[in-house]
Amino acid sequence: MEMTVVNLGEDLIKVGLVGRLDSPGVGKVEAQLLSQLVPAAGNAIIDLSSVDFVSSMGIRMLVSAAKGLRARQAKLALFGAQPRVLRVLEAVALQQIVPICPTEAEALAAVTPA
Amino acid sequence: MSVTEHLPPFTPTMAGLEQCAGALRALLEIRAVPGDARYYIELAFDEIASNIIRHGRPTGEIDLTIQFDVGEVVLTFEDNGVAFDPCDRPHPVLPLSPEGSIPLDDVPVGGRGLALLRTFVTQMAYERTPQQRNRLSLAIPVR
Numbered sequence: 429m430e431m432t433v434v435n436l437g438e439d440l441i442k443v444g445l446v447g448r449l450d451s452p453g454v455g456k457v458e459a460q461l462l463s464q465l466v467p468a469a470g471n472a473i474i475d476l477s478s479v480d481f482v483s484s485m486g487i488r489m490l491v492s493a494a495k496g497l498r499a500r501q502a503k504l505a506l507f508g509a510q511p512r513v514l515r516v517l518e519a520v521a522l523q524q525i526v527p528i529c530p531t532e533a534e535a536l537a538a539v540t541p542a
Numbered sequence: 543m544s545v546t547e548h549l550p551p552f553t554p555t556m557a558g559l560e561q562c563a564g565a566l567r568a569l570l571e572i573r574a575v576p577g578d579a580r581y582y583i584e585l586a587f588d589e590i591a592s593n594i595i596r597h598g599r600p601t602g603e604i605d606l607t608i609q610f611d612v613g614e615v616v617l618t619f620e621d622n623g624v625a626f627d628p629c630d631r632p633h634p635v636l637p638l639s640p641e642g643s644i645p646l647d648d649v650p651v652g653g654r655g656l657a658l659l660r661t662f663v664t665q666m667a668y669e670r671t672p673q674q675r676n677r678l679s680l681a682i683p684v685r
Contacts, residue, residue: 512581
């Protein structure tokens with residue numbers, strides 16, 4: 429499990445996750461993800477296109493990130509989920525907690541004020 | 543035709559889980575299990591194995607057998623942790639956060655594992671054995 433962070437401008441970052449968001453994968457990346465995203469209190473988008481597996485531990489981490497940002501008046505959106513990953517995210521209605529967008533452009537639009 | 547495979551028992555740690563997950567992936571590939579079913583089998587493994595480690599806290603290794611039947615795969619876990627029957631839990635109502643009715647602040651962070659399992663597992667059976675071990679079986683359809 430790997431993670432990249434790109435600053436897209438003031439108060440906006442893009443995180444890329446690569447690998448499996450199963451229990452071991454989340455254990456390796458969760459602290460880093462939350463410490464990058466939440467204290468910065470800026471809007472964020474997460475690229476899931478290179479995540480080929482997600483379990484409820486991965487979903488838990490994404491909900492933590494969304495709640496942490498919301499508590500700081502910032503927004504989170506996800507994009508690029510592969511079909512099987514998307515099916516699992518939708519099975520627990522994650523899209524009602526965090527916007528799940530097909531493309532990066534749509535995720536950006538979801539977190540930036542019109 | 544039914545074939546049962548035993549994976550090496552794994553220690554109740556994240557490292558043990560990761561090692562077994564790798565062995566399971568290799569086995570599913572050798573057996574040419576289709577991709578969708580493979581995903582759900584790996585998902586059932588991660589949900590149950592992590593639950594056993596976090597909540598059951600077994601002191602010995604966890605056993606996993608995988609039974610390949612026509613149309614389904616059955617995973618059976620055995621461990622000496624605290625007795626816990628997941629079949630007995632109330633069914634969480636999905637979605638957990640009907641839009642507009644629960645503010646994000648009140649949305650629980652976790653607790654989705656069993657709910658997720660129930661969306662694809664066709665049968666789940668639990669018993670506490672006379673040897674004071676948990677035995678949990680889950681059937682996952684293979685199409």
